[in-house]
Amino acid sequence: MSERPTIVLLPGLLCDASIWEAQRTALEPYADIRIADFSQLASIETMAHSALAVAEGPLIAIGHSMGARVAMEMVRLAPERIEKLALIDTGVDARREGEEAKRQVMIDLAFAEGMEALADRWLPPMLHEGRTEDQSLLAPLRAMVMRSTPEQHHRQIQALLNRPNVRPHLPNIACPTLVMVGRQDRWSPLAQHEEMASLIPNAELVVIEDSGHMSLLEQPEQVSEALLRFLGFRNDNTRANHAATRGLKPMGEDAAPDRIPDTPLFDRKRSLRGYRINKMAMGLGTPANREAFRENESAYLDRFGLTSEEKEAVMSRNWREMVRLGGNLFFILKISAVDPVRITEIGAHQAGMEHADFLRDRLGKK
Amino acid sequence: MAKLIGGLGTSHVPSISAALDKGLRDTPDWKPFFDGYLPGQEWVKENKPDVAVVIFNDHGNTFFLDKVPTFAVGCAEEYHPVDEGWGPRAIAPFRGAVDFSWHFIDKLVENRFDPMICQEIEVDHGLQVPMELFWGKPDEWPVKVVPIFVNVIQYPIPLPSRCYEMGRVLRQAIESYDSDERFVVVGTGGLSHQLQGARAGFVNPEADQAFLNDIANDPDKLANMSREQYVEMFGSEGAELMMWLVMRGAMDPDVVVRHKHYFVPASMTGAGMIVMENQAIATSAEAA
Numbered sequence: 001m002s003e004r005p006t007i008v009l010l011p012g013l014l015c016d017a018s019i020w021e022a023q024r025t026a027l028e029p030y031a032d033i034r035i036a037d038f039s040q041l042a043s044i045e046t047m048a049h050s051a052l053a054v055a056e057g058p059l060i061a062i063g064h065s066m067g068a069r070v071a072m073e074m075v076r077l078a079p080e081r082i083e084k085l086a087l088i089d090t091g092v093d094a095r096r097e098g099e100e101a102k103r104q105v106m107i108d109l110a111f112a113e114g115m116e117a118l119a120d121r122w123l124p125p126m127l128h129e130g131r132t133e134d135q136s137l138l139a140p141l142r143a144m145v146m147r148s149t150p151e152q153h154h155r156q157i158q159a160l161l162n163r164p165n166v167r168p169h170l171p172n173i174a175c176p177t178l179v180m181v182g183r184q185d186r187w188s189p190l191a192q193h194e195e196m197a198s199l200i201p202n203a204e205l206v207v208i209e210d211s212g213h214m215s216l217l218e219q220p221e222q223v224s225e226a227l228l229r230f231l232g233f234r235n236d237n238t239r240a241n242h243a244a245t246r247g248l249k250p251m252g253e254d255a256a257p258d259r260i261p262d263t264p265l266f267d268r269k270r271s272l273r274g275y276r277i278n279k280m281a282m283g284l285g286t287p288a289n290r291e292a293f294r295e296n297e298s299a300y301l302d303r304f305g306l307t308s309e310e311k312e313a314v315m316s317r318n319w320r321e322m323v324r325l326g327g328n329l330f331f332i333l334k335i336s337a338v339d340p341v342r343i344t345e346i347g348a349h350q351a352g353m354e355h356a357d358f359l360r361d362r363l364g365k366k
Numbered sequence: 367m368a369k370l371i372g373g374l375g376t377s378h379v380p381s382i383s384a385a386l387d388k389g390l391r392d393t394p395d396w397k398p399f400f401d402g403y404l405p406g407q408e409w410v411k412e413n414k415p416d417v418a419v420v421i422f423n424d425h426g427n428t429f430f431l432d433k434v435p436t437f438a439v440g441c442a443e444e445y446h447p448v449d450e451g452w453g454p455r456a457i458a459p460f461r462g463a464v465d466f467s468w469h470f471i472d473k474l475v476e477n478r479f480d481p482m483i484c485q486e487i488e489v490d491h492g493l494q495v496p497m498e499l500f501w502g503k504p505d506e507w508p509v510k511v512v513p514i515f516v517n518v519i520q521y522p523i524p525l526p527s528r529c530y531e532m533g534r535v536l537r538q539a540i541e542s543y544d545s546d547e548r549f550v551v552v553g554t555g556g557l558s559h560q561l562q563g564a565r566a567g568f569v570n571p572e573a574d575q576a577f578l579n580d581i582a583n584d585p586d587k588l589a590n591m592s593r594e595q596y597v598e599m600f601g602s603e604g605a606e607l608m609m610w611l612v613m614r615g616a617m618d619p620d621v622v623v624r625h626k627h628y629f630v631p632a633s634m635t636g637a638g639m640i641v642m643e644n645q646a647i648a649t650s651a652e653a654a
Contacts, residue, residue: 260598262564267521271431282430285449320564329561329603330426330519337451343381347566347634362567363631 006055007031012065022220030233042155048073062086086178094165110150119145128212170199177203178230182211274326280304284334368543375640378554380491381633402627416547419512421612422492422554434520435482440513441467448488463510473539526608530589533615553613555606559635568601574636585614620645
């Protein structure tokens with residue numbers, strides 16, 4: 001049985017798996033990723049049931065817009081199964097006055113003129129005001145909307161119109177919750193998220209800069225970074241140094257020190273996390289790979305699929321950071337065969353000491 | 367039947383062979399370290415073992431994380447040095463004791479140890495350095511080797527007590543082996559050192575000295591320690607020391623320490639050596 005956590009990503013209205021591409025890529029090294037499919041469903045509750053059925057056991061639920069409403073419904077239905085929750089660009093109230101009529105206009109439009117017409121009308125207000133003409137953003141969104149059908153749109157609008165008012169339930173959400181919103185989200189504004197974060201006992205609010213409602217696509221890196229940090233897969237900058245000396249925190253817990261202070265044991269989590277970086281370094285055991293590393297280090301690192309963070313750590317010879325990212329000294333030491341550095345210098349760097357001080361104070365050299 | 371003539375213990379720090387390769391043997395940093403091994407080398411010359419069973423760990427050179435055997439036993443004709451990043455070192459390949467290796471593997475499995483069986487495998491400094499420290503750097507090794515690889519890198523690593531028990535099976539295998547060959551068992555690794563984390567550079571000379579005493583006189587105590595205690599006391603990489611327990615488990619409860627040496631730091635490591643004989647054998651040798 002897999003020991004990796006399972007994350008279920010919950011898309012919003014008219015969205016499919018493609019909207020999560022960046023986040024899926026970012027989270028995949030650390031967790032099993034499932035993406036819910038709501039194309040055939042017509043109520044928030046059935047969507048929640050179907051999302052709960054993607055896997056057995058504990059889940060991390062991450063929802064965008066309508067998907068976030070589904071996530072909150074999942075907590076209501078099965079609070080014991082939801083370990084963590086991330087709610088992105090969403091809301092908690094039931095149908096507003098006059099909403100049904102506006103929605104009906106869109107339903108009619110889709111049936112009468114097709115999905116392309118719906119995309120033209122529906123998408124621009126979803127985006128940051130300054131980017132409504134940005135084709136790099138619009139093209140994939142339009143393509144996604146056009147993969148959908150007027151019927152799907154109709155079903156999902158039914159689900160939205162009949163959505164429950166979750167506000168009274170927010171104080172009952174016990175799991176750690178990330179509330180996240182694009183600062184320029186005109187559809188579900190920041191103020192609404194501030195309120196949600198204040199009503200959920202264990203919530204933190206993250207604002208995505210320069211983003212409208214489609215933050216997953218508008219600012220994919222900001223969203224992924226926030227999720228990685230929230231889920232404990234990566235530490236934020238202010239804690240990076242601290243984390244480097246204390247090792248990684250166990251999944252699903254707050255930052256815990258190593259059982260033996262400042263002594264990272266190469267356990268399952270580190271091994272999984274550091275697999276790519278260690279495999280890259282293991283590769284340096286052959287002359288051809290050492291040559292490739294010398295010739296074009298960046299390209300060599302890319303062959304092993306290192307993330308930008310991992311590449312940065314390797315290319316800057318940041319040993320402490322490499323270890324924090326799961327690198328094991330026995331593997332990453334091979335870098336010093338290509339780019340010589342003494343093992344004691346690597347030790348001093350991790351200890352945060354000058355080399356001479358390290359030799360004297362740690363190793364007792366005169 | 368084959369005979370166990372001694373148990374050796376030593377560090378296997380790669381800088382040791384690097385120092386030899388660079389001709390640093392007699393520099394102030396290294397001379398006291400190498401000189402301390404001279405009595406061990408003398409002992410080997412006098413006692414002429416035919417087979418050395420060497421317990422060590424691979425350091426991410428032969429095994430990657432894709433396949434990590436907890437215990438692996440070599441049964442190859444020859445063991446070549448592996449490229450650790452600097453190219454394979456210019457030392458003679460080690461001759462295998464193939465027949466004994468298979469016999470040992472049989473005994474292991476009969477005794478509920480289930481090792482990985484390796485007919486083709488290269489060896490890193492974990493085996494090379496101890497061999498050079500005791501046998502020098504001959505054109506051809508005068509002794510055959512049986513490598514036992516122990517995973518002490520990827521957690522979960524084995525329990526120290528398990529290493530000790532494996533030593534008992536090794537003893538059985540040697541004593542049931544139909545041959546007149548003379549065996550030594552070489553436990554390698556340690557002593558205290560830590561290469562990773564903010565505690566990098568941790569050495570613990572007091573604990574090391576106590577270990578060199580306890581490995582002879584109170585091995586049960588060392589076998590009953592937890593892995594965590596090893597890491598705490600000897601550093602994350604110093605936990606390698608548990609491999610000496612395979613050697614010690616192969617010996618009698620009562621041993622005589624022939625030689626002992628301790629030096630710190632060899633590179634970033636507390637380095638130690640011990641030569642032990644079973645008391646029964648040592649006494650009869652002296653009587654004769």
